[in-house]
Amino acid sequence: AKYVYDFTEGNRNLKDLLGGKGANLAEMTNLGLPVPPGFTITTEACRHYLAEGALPEGLDREVEEHLRALEESMGKRLGQADDPLLVSVRSGAKFSMPGMMETVLNIGLNDESVHGLAKQAGGNDRFAWDSYRRLIQMFGKTVLGIDGDLFEDALDALKDGRQDTDLDAGELQRLVESYKGIVRDQTGDDFPADAREQMRMAVMAVFDSWNAPRAILYRRQERIPADLGTAVNICSMVFGNCGGDSGTGVAFTRDPGSGRQGIYGDYLQNAQGEDVVAGIRNTIPLQELERLDKRSYDELLSIMETLENHYRDLCDIEFTIERGKLWMLQTRVGKRTAGAAFRIATQLVDQGLITMDEAVTRVTGDQLARLMFPRFDAGADKRRIAKGMNASPGAAVGKAVFSSERAAELAAQGEDVILVRRETNPDDLSGMIAARGILTSRGGKTSHAAVVARGMGKTCVCGAEELDVDTAGRTFSAPGGVVVNEGDVISIDGTSGEIFLGEVPVVASAVVEYFEGAEPEDDLVKAVDRIMRHADGARRLGVRANADNPEDAARAVRFGAEGIGLCRTEHMFLGDRRQLVEDLVLAAGAEERQAALDALEPLQKSDFVGIFQAMGDRPVTIRLIDPPLHEFLPDIVGLSVKVATGEATDKDRALLAAVKRLHEQNPMLGLRGVRLGLVIPGLFAMQVRAIAQAAKEVPGARPEIMIPLIAAVQELECVREEAAAILAEVGVDALIGTMVETPRAALTAGQVAEAAEFFSFGTNDLTQMAWGFSRDDVEASFFSRYLELGIFGVSPFETLDREGVGRLVAIATEEGRATRPDLKIGICGEHGGDPDSVHFCHDTGLDYVSCSPFRIPVARLEAGRAAL
Numbered sequence: 001a002k003y004v005y006d007f008t009e010g011n012r013n014l015k016d017l018l019g020g021k022g023a024n025l026a027e028m029t030n031l032g033l034p035v036p037p038g039f040t041i042t043t044e045a046c047r048h049y050l051a052e053g054a055l056p057e058g059l060d061r062e063v064e065e066h067l068r069a070l071e072e073s074m075g076k077r078l079g080q081a082d083d084p085l086l087v088s089v090r091s092g093a094k095f096s097m098p099g100m101m102e103t104v105l106n107i108g109l110n111d112e113s114v115h116g117l118a119k120q121a122g123g124n125d126r127f128a129w130d131s132y133r134r135l136i137q138m139f140g141k142t143v144l145g146i147d148g149d150l151f152e153d154a155l156d157a158l159k160d161g162r163q164d165t166d167l168d169a170g171e172l173q174r175l176v177e178s179y180k181g182i183v184r185d186q187t188g189d190d191f192p193a194d195a196r197e198q199m200r201m202a203v204m205a206v207f208d209s210w211n212a213p214r215a216i217l218y219r220r221q222e223r224i225p226a227d228l229g230t231a232v233n234i235c236s237m238v239f240g241n242c243g244g245d246s247g248t249g250v251a252f253t254r255d256p257g258s259g260r261q262g263i264y265g266d267y268l269q270n271a272q273g274e275d276v277v278a279g280i281r282n283t284i285p286l287q288e289l290e291r292l293d294k295r296s297y298d299e300l301l302s303i304m305e306t307l308e309n310h311y312r313d314l315c316d317i318e319f320t321i322e323r324g325k326l327w328m329l330q331t332r333v334g335k336r337t338a339g340a341a342f343r344i345a346t347q348l349v350d351q352g353l354i355t356m357d358e359a360v361t362r363v364t365g366d367q368l369a370r371l372m373f374p375r376f377d378a379g380a381d382k383r384r385i386a387k388g389m390n391a392s393p394g395a396a397v398g399k400a401v402f403s404s405e406r407a408a409e410l411a412a413q414g415e416d417v418i419l420v421r422r423e424t425n426p427d428d429l430s431g432m433i434a435a436r437g438i439l440t441s442r443g444g445k446t447s448h449a450a451v452v453a454r455g456m457g458k459t460c461v462c463g464a465e466e467l468d469v470d471t472a473g474r475t476f477s478a479p480g481g482v483v484v485n486e487g488d489v490i491s492i493d494g495t496s497g498e499i500f501l502g503e504v505p506v507v508a509s510a511v512v513e514y515f516e517g518a519e520p521e522d523d524l525v526k527a528v529d530r531i532m533r534h535a536d537g538a539r540r541l542g543v544r545a546n547a548d549n550p551e552d553a554a555r556a557v558r559f560g561a562e563g564i565g566l567c568r569t570e571h572m573f574l575g576d577r578r579q580l581v582e583d584l585v586l587a588a589g590a591e592e593r594q595a596a597l598d599a600l601e602p603l604q605k606s607d608f609v610g611i612f613q614a615m616g617d618r619p620v621t622i623r624l625i626d627p628p629l630h631e632f633l634p635d636i637v638g639l640s641v642k643v644a645t646g647e648a649t650d651k652d653r654a655l656l657a658a659v660k661r662l663h664e665q666n667p668m669l670g671l672r673g674v675r676l677g678l679v680i681p682g683l684f685a686m687q688v689r690a691i692a693q694a695a696k697e698v699p700g701a702r703p704e705i706m707i708p709l710i711a712a713v714q715e716l717e718c719v720r721e722e723a724a725a726i727l728a729e730v731g732v733d734a735l736i737g738t739m740v741e742t743p744r745a746a747l748t749a750g751q752v753a754e755a756a757e758f759f760s761f762g763t764n765d766l767t768q769m770a771w772g773f774s775r776d777d778v779e780a781s782f783f784s785r786y787l788e789l790g791i792f793g794v795s796p797f798e799t800l801d802r803e804g805v806g807r808l809v810a811i812a813t814e815e816g817r818a819t820r821p822d823l824k825i826g827i828c829g830e831h832g833g834d835p836d837s838v839h840f841c842h843d844t845g846l847d848y849v850s851c852s853p854f855r856i857p858v859a860r861l862e863a864g865r866a867a868l
């Protein structure tokens, strides 16, 4: 295998092999942009290394060949004493994982070559020693695993309140000595002086960083597969830390927060690498670079335009200026907020860069769901205490906490928290996940907090410099003597950047109002409108709603539902009607039973009338009663206590006997669904009659009667016969079909379809029975362990398990249609509104998905994306 690619050999389509960073460095190189030369070691080499614990054979030789070629073209050798070539060793996986993995700069420096570097830089000793101390610091932390604070503390002590740029050559040289001491103390060995040895160790450290705990956590959160591995980029160094005419920066080709075109970025003079995002000094807005170095600035703008037109999308970039010469160090299609994604997609259409089809694929259902989040009520009384940068939109309210541990702890107790930090770093990830929102007092829109929060869709206000955050003291203060301690409630607005004391009430989003029927006014809603229309035109899948009352049904229609895919009837037996059900179940004879049924029927009928009216001529699938019997019976414990304490009436005693008789050890596998209908005579007949009568009363009504939980076609046949007779008697047409939610029903679908005019996959129960997981218990008991172990990346109750449950769905679809080619097939579990599951339903040839009313826009969009 070929394990190493020169930057001139790769291109952006090779992300699997070269990682995102490597593929895009190659792409920029081939576009003729100023990229420092270098090469990439493939993810395949990483996978081999992680699996075997050793570098693949031949890799060393191949790296050496490429390094030789690099040395030749640069006219210097790695670590050469009088004129060293230096390189960076940079991680870069297929999917960007900001700050998760490692990069080491200035490889090739040692006690000799540091002098050579100074000499070549025109006697700039300060720069050379600064580069050397950075190497030992990064190498020590990343490659040798030394606690980074040891280096930080030594640096802080030396700075003694000054900035890092105030340190002179002599001081930095002394710092190098103390850093070397730290390495010796911590590892028992000297810092490795051999440049090739440094490089080799750094490569392995980058490979290892793939499995660092925070990287594992990030991948799980972002649903990035665990087995991809990272590539390693070896890139010749350019230096932003040579003085005032040098620096380093990051930029976006448009605002990743709003999508608006313009110049967005941060720049830091006389700095290297992570300095910009780490917040060690305050950055300046990119616009000010024009004043400092107009030539580089103009070149940068023109490169950004080239990149946008080439990638036809928002790009983010990292660049460095070395003594007035601009170098590009990274680019990629940039992360953005949900609102920006919709705006940018339609802007690019208007610029003629992409088609509407592409625009639809550029946004996701998750992003749309985020736009449906509520925001703060503009009219509410608010006490604003400060304003920061609007880094990631949304409205978050919660108790202020100052550490990741505390955030996770309180969140586990069900509290809403806002994580407040001076700045965040990758170790704060678990706290950021646990928090409702994130607030920092330092760092810009490209800071760690901002980038990660946007990725997660979490509300974030960053760089609120008016705040004085005391993490150790668990408190912050704001202008005007405001003090907020841990546990005090604050509200943060990630759209405006404002911070409020106390709880601010939230209101619905403009996007929801649009779905409710408001005319699109602002440009975001207009963009959503265009994309939704196009997605609707493209999709093949129908979208229905799970709704069981007229209000939900009406909302579902406004949100675009083409019918009801699941109308549950069990809630219609609760509340006041409970007594009637109890009478029904405990009836002593046919007469008592009939009396209870007669009382229930008109109530049921009026329920259905309301729903049919809301749905007009759209189909309404009504599921006959499903839940376990015990849910309708009085509590066994309460009754037993009554009897034991002698407070019971005769009726109570009879009731207790009946409840005991009907008590089940495992109700979810007990007397429920079709079984209940077969055991209690007249129950299903009453429901069917109520449906038929209601349909007769509402012109255009299209009922579909769905029998739950069958496992054998015989069960269905029994019910079907009776139901068909009632429909004929009332004179109403309705399809009769079944839920497919037991594995046996799925596996015998060919037979089941003989008695069913439609199938609807009840994937909640199907998942429960296919895995043998009780869906009411597992989330609390062992799922977190399973997720930790990577047994699955996401709960199968959230995203349909394609290999197992999905196979049952595919088999049932195929065999059902073989029996009955016009069999209508849908899905009505929670999965109907989950993006990945919607794609599965499209691929498997289902006719529609059904989901809760609020998820309908998401399902419509994803169904459109699946078709494109």
Ligand code: ADP
Pocket: 036, 087, 088, 089, 090, 091, 098, 099, 100, 101, 102, 103, 105, 235, 236, 237, 238, 239, 240, 248, 272, 273, 274, 318, 319, 320, 329, 330
């Ligand atoms: P990350 O994936 O965390 O962004 P990078 O590999 O991009 O890590 O490295 C971080 C930063 O280090 C870059 O943005 C750049 O500023 C600096 N850097 C990396 N390689 C070089 C290089 N060859 N010359 C100068 N700076 C570099």
Ligand code: MG
Pocket: 318, 330
């Ligand atoms: Mg980078």
Ligand code: MG
Pocket: 626, 708, 741, 762, 764, 765
């Ligand atoms: Mg079910």
